[in-house]
Amino acid sequence: MTARRRGFERGDRLGELLREILADELARIDDDRLALVAITAVAVDRDLAFADVYFSTVDLDRDLEAATVETLGRYRRRLQSALAGAARIRRVPSLRFHPDEGMHAGARVEEILRNLSGPGDEPAPPTG
Numbered sequence: 694m695t696a697r698r699r700g701f702e703r704g705d706r707l708g709e710l711l712r713e714i715l716a717d718e719l720a721r722i723d724d725d726r727l728a729l730v731a732i733t734a735v736a737v738d739r740d741l742a743f744a745d746v747y748f749s750t751v752d753l754d755r756d757l758e759a760a761t762v763e764t765l766g767r768y769r770r771r772l773q774s775a776l777a778g779a780a781r782i783r784r785v786p787s788l789r790f791h792p793d794e795g796m797h798a799g800a801r802v803e804e805i806l807r808n809l810s811g812p813g814d815e816p817a818p819p820t821g
Contacts, residue, residue: 707737707782708734708735708744710780711735711776711786712732712734714775714776714779715732715788716731716732717779718772719732719772724768726760726761726764727761727768729750730749730765731749732746733747733748733749733795741786742786742787743786743787744786744788746765746788746789747795748761748765748791748793749792749793749796755792761790761792762790765788772788773785
């Protein structure tokens with residue numbers, strides 16, 4: 694196995710650990726604006742300077758997601774303190790929050806599939 698491969702696996706494991714810690718701490722925060730927010734992934738850069746935290750909201754509303762980014766930013770220090778206490782890492786990364794675009798893509802695919810004709814439907818009239 695190459696060193697690059699091991700580094701990638703370590704980053705994935707660390708991201709998953711940080712996701713679990715952040716999700717637990719988020720559940721402890723008594724703020725109604727965060728009640729239906731789920732941490733979906735955490736991507737950590739190689740030198741642990743930054744961690745990109747991806748989240749989803751129940752209704753995938755862009756305005757709500759923007760407000761959630763702001764709210765999570767207000768709790769950044771508390772979340773980083775939780776990471777410092779629970780994760781055994783030399784350096785706690787600075788957190789950056791982003792809506793999970795994969796959730797929007799999945800919702801779009803579902804919408805397309807719902808709009809497709811089923812096998813019992815009448816075929817579309819030929820054009821031409």
